Every structure is written in C-alpha cells, then in structure tokens.
Amino acid sequence: RLYDDDIEYKPFSNLKHDSIRCLDFEHYTFNREECEILIHSQLGQKCEVLMLSIKHLDDILQLINQLRNLRSSKIRLLQDNDSPLISSENELNDSLTLHLPSICDFKICHDSMAIFSRYSFYVWIR
Numbered sequence: 428r429l430y431d432d433d434i435e436y437k438p439f440s441n442l443k444h445d446s447i448r449c450l451d452f453e454h455y456t457f458n459r460e461e462c463e464i465l466i467h468s469q470l471g472q473k474c475e476v477l478m479l480s481i482k483h484l485d486d487i488l489q490l491i492n493q494l495r496n497l498r499s500s501k502i503r504l505l506q507d508n509d510s511p512l513i514s515s516e517n518e519l520n521d522s523l524t525l526h527l528p529s530i531c532d533f534k535i536c537h538d539s540m541a542i543f544s545r546y547s548f549y550v551w552i553r
Contacts, residue, residue, distance in 0.1 A: 448496075449476040456505055462486040466493045480505050484513065487550075488526050497552055504546045519546055528552075 447470060457465070457479050465471040466489065475496050480503040481487050487502050506513065513519045516537050523533050527550065535548045 444470070445473070448473060450474050450478070452477075452479040453501065453503060454480070456480040456482060457486065459483065459486055462490055466490060472496065476500070479503070482506065484519075484522060484526075491527065491531065491550060491552070499552065500550045502548055502550065504548070506545070513546070516546065519548070523548065523550075 450465075450470060462481070471490075471494055473496060474494055475498045477490070477494070477497060477499075478501040479487075482505055484504060487500070487504075491497060491500065504513070504519070513522065516535055519535055523535075527533065530553045532551045532553070533548050535546055537546050
C-alpha cells in the first residue's frame with residue numbers, strides 16, 4: 428500500500444513496484460495533469476483500489492475509464508470557485524449515472540461541514 432505522504436506526486440510516474448495494488452492519495456488533491464500522469468504510470472495501470480481527491484468530476488471519470496485493473500475507488504470531490512460546481516447530490520448522482528460505465532455501482536456521501544462543497548463517493552467496478 429502506498430500512502431500519499433510517502434512520495435511527491437509528479438515524480439511518482441517513475442515509481443514501479445509489482446505488488447502495489449492500493450494507492451491512497453486521499454489527502455492530496457489531484458489536478459488534471461497529475462491524473463494523466465497516474466493513468467500512464469505503471470502504478471496507475473496496476474492499481475486495483477484508488478483513494479484520491481479531485482476538483483473536477485471529469486478527471487475521475489477519465490481515471491475510471493482508463494485504469495484497466497481498477498476494482499474500487501473512494502473519491503473526494505472538492506469544489507471551490509475555480510471548479511465547475513455540482514450544486515446538489517442529485518446533480519452528482521445524475522452525472523455519475525450518465526457518465527460512468529454500466530459495470531460501475533456508486534454511493535454518494537455529502538460532507539455538510541465542509542467550507543466548500545464536498546462530496547465523497549465510492550465506485551465499485553464489476
């Protein structure tokens with residue numbers, strides 16, 4: 428298991444290890460470039476369980492569609508003034524239903540104590 432405080436993010440594209448299947452980056456917010464790096468890295472391609480925070484829903488949809496071994500994911504969607512806002516849990520539900528592959532199930536949790544809008548959701552891939 429690789430934890431987010433063990434590495435710097437941009438250089439992780441050079442990390443290689445055959446037995447790492449779970450990546451826990453929950454306490455770091457990935458940007459679009461870092462999601463792309465993860466998708467094309469050996470760690471990303473071997474990843475089965477992924478935990479991370481993002482600002483843009485499109486990024487996690489891309490990760491789910493391109494990480495071929497991914498089985499489950501916990502995602503924190505952190506929204507601020509710079510990210511397209513999802514205004515309700517229903518809107519997030521509709522977006523995930525529309526854009527996730529049919530082999531995915533998901534559950535949404537809302538953190539009402541957050542300063543900015545924050546949703547966590549779990550995705551399971553059959």
